Amino acid sequence: MKRLRQAVGETQAQSAQAIGVSRANLAQWETGKYLPSVHNARRLDEHLRAESLLVRLVVAARSRGPRRQSADTRANTAETAGSLTTVFHQVGEAMVSYLVRDADGRPHGWRHNLQNDKHPTALGTAYGIRALLEVGEPYVDLGALGESLLAMQAPQGGWMSRSGSNRPEATAAALDALFRMGTTLSADDGLAMLDESLDDFARTRPYLLSSALQTARRLRPDSALVDRLVDDLLAARLRFDGVPLWPEKVESGLFQPEPSVAHTARAVVALRGVGHNRDRDDIRVASDTAIDWLVDRIHPDDGVTEELIRPTPDGEGTTRVFVRHFTSALVVQALSGVPDVPASRIHSALNTLWSRYNREISLWAWGNGDLPVWMTMDSVIALRSAALALAASPVSPPGD
Numbered sequence: 001m002k003r004l005r006q007a008v009g010e011t012q013a014q015s016a017q018a019i020g021v022s023r024a025n026l027a028q029w030e031t032g033k034y035l036p037s038v039h040n041a042r043r044l045d046e047h048l049r050a051e052s053l054l055v056r057l058v059v060a061a062r063s064r065g066p067r068r069q070s071a072d073t074r075a076n077t078a079e080t081a082g083s084l085t086t087v088f089h090q091v092g093e094a095m096v097s098y099l100v101r102d103a104d105g106r107p108h109g110w111r112h113n114l115q116n117d118k119h120p121t122a123l124g125t126a127y128g129i130r131a132l133l134e135v136g137e138p139y140v141d142l143g144a145l146g147e148s149l150l151a152m153q154a155p156q157g158g159w160m161s162r163s164g165s166n167r168p169e170a171t172a173a174a175l176d177a178l179f180r181m182g183t184t185l186s187a188d189d190g191l192a193m194l195d196e197s198l199d200d201f202a203r204t205r206p207y208l209l210s211s212a213l214q215t216a217r218r219l220r221p222d223s224a225l226v227d228r229l230v231d232d233l234l235a236a237r238l239r240f241d242g243v244p245l246w247p248e249k250v251e252s253g254l255f256q257p258e259p260s261v262a263h264t265a266r267a268v269v270a271l272r273g274v275g276h277n278r279d280r281d282d283i284r285v286a287s288d289t290a291i292d293w294l295v296d297r298i299h300p301d302d303g304v305t306e307e308l309i310r311p312t313p314d315g316e317g318t319t320r321v322f323v324r325h326f327t328s329a330l331v332v333q334a335l336s337g338v339p340d341v342p343a344s345r346i347h348s349a350l351n352t353l354w355s356r357y358n359r360e361i362s363l364w365a366w367g368n369g370d371l372p373v374w375m376t377m378d379s380v381i382a383l384r385s386a387a388l389a390l391a392a393s394p395v396s397p398p399g400d
Contacts, residue, residue, distance in 0.1 A: 002030045004048040019043040021182045024218055034133065039143045040182040084387055087397060088135040090362035091380060095131055096139050098371075106144045109152070114363070114371035122152040122159040124373045126173035131377040133180055134384055142181050149174055150183075158193045168197040168208050169323075172215040179218055187219045195225050201310060206246040206263045207323065208308075209233045210270040217273050230274055233267055234286055244286065245293060248306050261297060262304050264290050265330035272334075291338055294331060295345050302352055303327055303366070326364070326375050328352035332382035336389035346386060353379055354397050 005015050016026040021040065028034045036044065041058040044050070098114045099107045109120030110128035129145055152174075154160045159170040175190045194212055202208040213229040220226070237244040238257060245259035246267045268290050271283050308321040331349040335341045357379070358365045364375040 001026075001044065001048075001054060004044075004050050004054070005030075008048055015044070015047065018047050019182070020184045022179050022187050022219060024221070025179060025182060034180070035136075037142050037181055043182075083397065084383060087357075087362070087383075088380065091376060092132060092135040093139065094362040095128060095135075095373075095376065098373075099128075099140065107140055108148050109145065110373050112373060114373055115369070120148075122149060122174050123167070123170045125149050125152065126159075126170070126177040127374040127377045129177040129181060130173075131373065131380055133177075134377070134380040146178055146181055146183060149178060158197045167321075168194070168199075168202050169211045171197040172211040176215045176218060179215075190219045191216060191223055191225050194219075203232050203236070204250050205306075205308065206233060206236045206248070206250075206260075206267055207306060207325070209236060210263075210266045213270040214273065217270075221274070226274060230271070230280075230283065233270065234282060236267075237286070243289060243293060245290060248304075259293070260304065261294065262325035262327040262330050265294060265327070265334040266325070268294070268334040269330065291335065291341070294334060295341055302356075324366075324372065324375075326353075326356070326378050328356075329375075329378035329382040333378075333385050336382075336385040346389075350383075350386060353382060357397060359397070 005012070010018075012026050012030070013023045016023045019040065020043075025034075025036075029036045035058055036054075038055060038058055041054045042052075045052055045054045048054070095110075098110060100109055100111065100120045102108050109122075109125030111118050112121045112124040112127075114124075125145065126149060129142065129149070132140065132142070152159060158167075159174045160167050171194055175185075175194060178185060179187075179190065194216055198208075198212060202212070209229055209232050213226065213233060216223060216225045216229055236246060236250045238247050238250060238259075239245075240259045243259075246263040247254075247257045248260045248263055249257075268287055271287050274283060304325050304327060306323045306325065308323060309318050310321070311318055328349040332346060332353060335346050335349070353364075356364045356366070356375070361371075363371055364379045365371050366375070
């Protein structure tokens, strides 16, 4: 792809603009971090006059599932990597089996809780798309899902809850999914929608700030919104025994707040990506301090629940949204690839992560039987991060 782009004398930004995706998307395709969808490969083919070469390469790469590997290939693949590949293949099939489709059989989206009978949501659909991108998007038309997700957009822009309340996490997730798979939305339009979704309440919640920061960074790493979100996220820390860490919330009148492993890990993930593009000591110090605390912290890494209370659009009442965080998946994402982090610490979090994996349905589930789509998304993101960071580690399911 890089050779073809250079042959026509274009920069990454120029080629990305020509097919309607972000420069960051195209850069990740060129480095092999992610594969473009077949739809985007076809657009690149036409633009770069590649005579279907890119489409053939993408289709071939996506077809290399574990069931198509030869015995020699499997023999030369590490046992853990092969096992994880099998899990990812099974997760992809399971995710597609829970897709809600329209009357014509076209994929419409996912419910937030996969086993309930409600309509698909923007947040559930965005998380489902991201999960499929991580495991290899098997057996589903992502273009149709992208159109469905765009159709869920609120008239005033952005994505909201069913009650109509402001949901910056929904807007952030939807934009992240759309820009990862390729969209006709411009980065400026996406940043404007994301900025509009943020309010004073969002600035008191590290979860919302971290989610918005990760998406803003993807859309345009050098944007003013990224700088503002970094400042807001750093300001959302409290001192615990003199150590600045992230709690669940930063509001006046809190009684004995505690540092949150889940929120601190999520903030580290968001800030680590920003640090590559900015020479800011405060980002490095904040991340290093939080990482040291996460490494030394002894805890189960299971999950925590957060309550978001927002005013209704008419200002006459409030809406309550309960958000649960899968702590172990966030810890793995935060610590994977960090120099000098003991492998045992990551393995401990991985063990907790795998304890919630249901082999019968190939998805992650809570003990009460709920199947939140985001839990599987966070888990496969974590496993991919760990697989890249740990060359010989028990990333695969225990017992394999």
